[in-house]
Amino acid sequence: MFRADIVNRIEATGVMAIVRTETIERGIEIAEGCLEGGVDVLEISYTLPNAGEVIKALNESIGDKVLIGAGTVLDGETARLAILAGAKFIIAPNFSKEVAKVTNRYQIPYAPGCSTVTEMVEALEAGASFIKAFPISNFYGPSLVSVIKTPIPQMPILASGGITLDNLAQWISEGVDSVGIGGLLTKGSKLQISENAKKIREIIDNTRKNKVVK
Template sequence: MYKILQRIDEIKAMAIVRTDSIERACEIADGLIKGGVPIMEISFTLSNANDVIKALRERYKDTLLVGAGTVLDSETARLAILAGAQFIIAPNLSLDVAKTCNRYRIPYMPGCTSITEAITGLEAGASMIKAFPISNFYGPDLISVFKTPIPYMPILASGGVTLDEIPVWIKKGADCLGFGGLLTKGTSKDIAENAKAIRNKMDETMKEGRK
């Protein structure tokens, strides 16, 4: 678990992928790896997400981190983990999912709307809190709302983040950013270029922060 979280902390970005095509998932993965953002969340809004995760894990092994998204219950969490998912993300907090992830030593990132909900998630063993869905409405300022009283809370901000806004989100305290269209649309080459731009913006921001 530690190595997975360490890698997420280092890269600080992931692709939010919704595709039922293994071929397309591999095209996206190739672009992400070339661009320096080798982390994917495969959404369980699709019926064959398990097959996609399994295929990606078998093909890319340790070159790519593959997680499962939109995991609403413990049954789905277990299926995803057995398929090879290396982390679990959800739009909601489920104590049953937290127990399953803890049992298998898999990082869990539940969606939380309030400080109370987020603290409950951390107490249940969540590795990171997904600020959702209010991050879409309040933007980067939400990170400060969470981190002012609880500065040690690891936060994933997913949805609505643009390339130009990356420095704002990171400086506010976001530990990882999830990207949809920028890292999932177009050719493998397009995705690689966008991933590289995100990676460069992340590196520049972190460098500025150390000055």
């Protein structure tokens, strides 16, 4: 799978589940619930030491039906390990030139966390495929997207933090390329996760459709 194909898939889905799980079994359950609800992009967080094992297991059990990436990747060593485990994209709360170098080498999309426009532009110049608006998405809300994209319309933004069912439509209307969602897509039973995923999918699809009509 080429980097452009991965980027296009992330943008098309418009949302990724942020997964932190202590067991492979629970990871598979979450992935199946998300998939049933129409969310096929998952970020497995390296805040837990078994993230690589979960990524590998999901790729083996579900395959290309779900696009699996790695999150909370702070350094180049972790990035390489995640990619070798099968991660198709790399997400981080920080910007690291070392991680950018590794992901470019393997042609894997990289979304570093940035808080200032200067940092965002520097990350783009280093080859980032998306800019993760973190932690500023929590503080500024959906209007942050248009504020950034007005002077820099080519800035691909992934928002993570502060996204809910109540404000998701506004995030999409403002032009965010993708959003990261944790609890709604990772807590509860597989059925509950699937139902939340369906609600999220419906909001994104309807908002995008109405935005095109305008």
